[in-house]
Amino acid sequence: MNATVSIKHVVIVGGGFAGLACARKLAKSNEVRITLIDKNNYNQFQPLLYQLATAVLGTDDVATSLRESFLGQTNVAVKMCEVTAADPKTRTVTTRDGMTYQGDFLVLAAGSQANFFGTAGARENAFPLYSVEEAQRLRSRILSVFEDADREPKLVEQGALNIVVVGGGPTGVEVAGAVADVVNHTMTREYPDLAVQNARVYLIDHGHALLAAFPVDAHDYAARALQRKGVQLKLGTGVKEVRPDRVLLSDGTSIPTRTVVWGGGLMASRLAADSGLPRGRGGRIEVGADLSVEGFPGVYVLGDFANIPSAEDDTLPQLGSVAQQSGVWTAKNILAEVAGKPRTPFHYHDKGIMAMIGRDAAVAAVGKKRHELEGFIAFAAWIGVHALLMNGVRAKVEAFIDWAWSYFTKSAPIQVLDRGDEGQIDWDEGKSKAA
Numbered sequence: 374m375n376a377t378v379s380i381k382h383v384v385i386v387g388g389g390f391a392g393l394a395c396a397r398k399l400a401k402s403n404e405v406r407i408t409l410i411d412k413n414n415y416n417q418f419q420p421l422l423y424q425l426a427t428a429v430l431g432t433d434d435v436a437t438s439l440r441e442s443f444l445g446q447t448n449v450a451v452k453m454c455e456v457t458a459a460d461p462k463t464r465t466v467t468t469r470d471g472m473t474y475q476g477d478f479l480v481l482a483a484g485s486q487a488n489f490f491g492t493a494g495a496r497e498n499a500f501p502l503y504s505v506e507e508a509q510r511l512r513s514r515i516l517s518v519f520e521d522a523d524r525e526p527k528l529v530e531q532g533a534l535n536i537v538v539v540g541g542g543p544t545g546v547e548v549a550g551a552v553a554d555v556v557n558h559t560m561t562r563e564y565p566d567l568a569v570q571n572a573r574v575y576l577i578d579h580g581h582a583l584l585a586a587f588p589v590d591a592h593d594y595a596a597r598a599l600q601r602k603g604v605q606l607k608l609g610t611g612v613k614e615v616r617p618d619r620v621l622l623s624d625g626t627s628i629p630t631r632t633v634v635w636g637g638g639l640m641a642s643r644l645a646a647d648s649g650l651p652r653g654r655g656g657r658i659e660v661g662a663d664l665s666v667e668g669f670p671g672v673y674v675l676g677d678f679a680n681i682p683s684a685e686d687d688t689l690p691q692l693g694s695v696a697q698q699s700g701v702w703t704a705k706n707i708l709a710e711v712a713g714k715p716r717t718p719f720h721y722h723d724k725g726i727m728a729m730i731g732r733d734a735a736v737a738a739v740g741k742k743r744h745e746l747e748g749f750i751a752f753a754a755w756i757g758v759h760a761l762l763m764n765g766v767r768a769k770v771e772a773f774i775d776w777a778w779s780y781f782t783k784s785a786p787i788q789v790l791d792r793g794d795e796g797q798i799d800w801d802e803g804k805s806k807a808a
């Protein structure tokens with residue numbers, strides 16, 4: 374009886390890298406029970422979303438069932454619903470359907486969403502890449518414009534096949550490389566009647582270097598690797614406006630396109646504004662070194678949703694490895710609190726960062742050293758790093774098969790337009806504007 378009474382309830386919002394790692398670690402303890410809430414019933418693997426968008430991987434390679442992750446785990450309840458508000462004083466969250474969940478501990482790990490920095494038309498017309506749904510929308514758009522132009526070749530003159538990627542960080546560089554590969558290898562083969570050679574992939578950034586977070590000589594390497602694939606770089610150039618049929622740039626020029634991929638910045642997901650907690654840069658929640666929030670006992674915030682202090686007096690970057698480790702650390706601190714022991718400050722073990730530039734080039738930074746990897750070695754190293762982070766054996770095996778197929782055949786195997794393009798392409802409108 375006493376044992377039952379002392380079991381503490383931990384409510385976790387977000388089943389991404391951070392929330393899932395926290396729940397997994399806590400689930401091993403019989404002193405807590407966990408309610409894991411996510412607006413989806415799956416865990417999504419964000420680092421691979423661009424491969425879903427470019428048809429290299431399928432949805433089930435990048436999304437795994439949260440319920441399956443906790444099969445037979447009687448102290449974990451998974452609830453699929455969107456949390457719309459949080460009361461950190463009582464550690465209670467309210468969901469869109471009016472349910473409330475109250476915990477002895479509240480863990481907020483709701484991740485990121487695109488930050489459009491107020492750019493006109495970007496919210497309406499650009500394609501961000503932070504969820505499975507967004508990646509599916511982008512894939513539908515890319516396939517739709519090629520299908521439409523194949524029937525009506527005049528659309529090519531309207532820029533139908535141009536793809537503009539905004540942002541020269543790892544997301545933008547990886548997307549631009551992958552899109553260029555798909556255009557160069559898959560589309561040329563699959564659309565023999567279409568002037569695919571007129572397709573242009575652009576990468577735009579208002580800064581003057583790609584991969585700014587990497588060591589300096591990685592910047593040039595990334596630029597050269599992308600240019601080899603035909604990507605046109607427009608650095609030192611900002612995006613002024615995204616229209617349905619073109620993007621207007623700060624240098625006064627414009628690029629006709631129906632596909633603008635937004636990798637231009639991220640901020641805490643919407644719940645942060647309704648969490649009643651102190652926010653800082655990127656709208657993220659300010660946390661202490663132990664990942665708790667000062668003044669709100671029992672509340673922890675982690676992963677992309679938090680500004681986590683780093684040893685260098687700055688904050689840690691928004692990375693899967695930071696999120697995963699912060700999840701495990703939070704679980705340890707909660708179990709310490711349950712046992713009446715002190716919490717300890719989060720120590721991030723930095724194993725380095727890596728960006729894949731298409732199928733045959735990658736750059737990795739470990740400490741201050743930069744490593745360039747080419748060809749199969751690059752591909753194999755990248756797979757190794759990502760397979761380790763992936764959730765579930767089945768997803769890993771399926772992804773391996775798709776990756777291998779894609780690498781050796783130089784094709785994107787999932788070229789299936791299985792959902793409509795919701796982006797309202799109005800080609801007539803495009804014609805009149807372009808005229």
Ligand SMILES: Cc1cc2nc3c(=O)[nH]c(=O)nc-3n(C[C@H](O)[C@H](O)[C@H](O)COP(=O)(O)OP(=O)(O)OC[C@H]3O[C@@H](n4cnc5c(N)ncnc54)[C@H](O)[C@@H]3O)c2cc1C
Binds near residue numbers: 412503643696
């Ligand atoms: C295209 C891309 C490539 C990347 N590549 C890399 C890489 O190579 N290496 C690396 O380390 N990192 C990479 N990252 C960053 C990494 O994916 C993130 O740092 C990581 O996903 C953050 O984990 P998280 O758990 O904080 O948030 P997420 O993984 O975003 O999880 C948040 C969860 O919260 C849920 N949620 C949000 N709001 C609510 C709500 N109101 N109610 C209920 N549920 C909610 C979401 O559905 C989601 O499941 C990449 C990111 C992107 C977008």
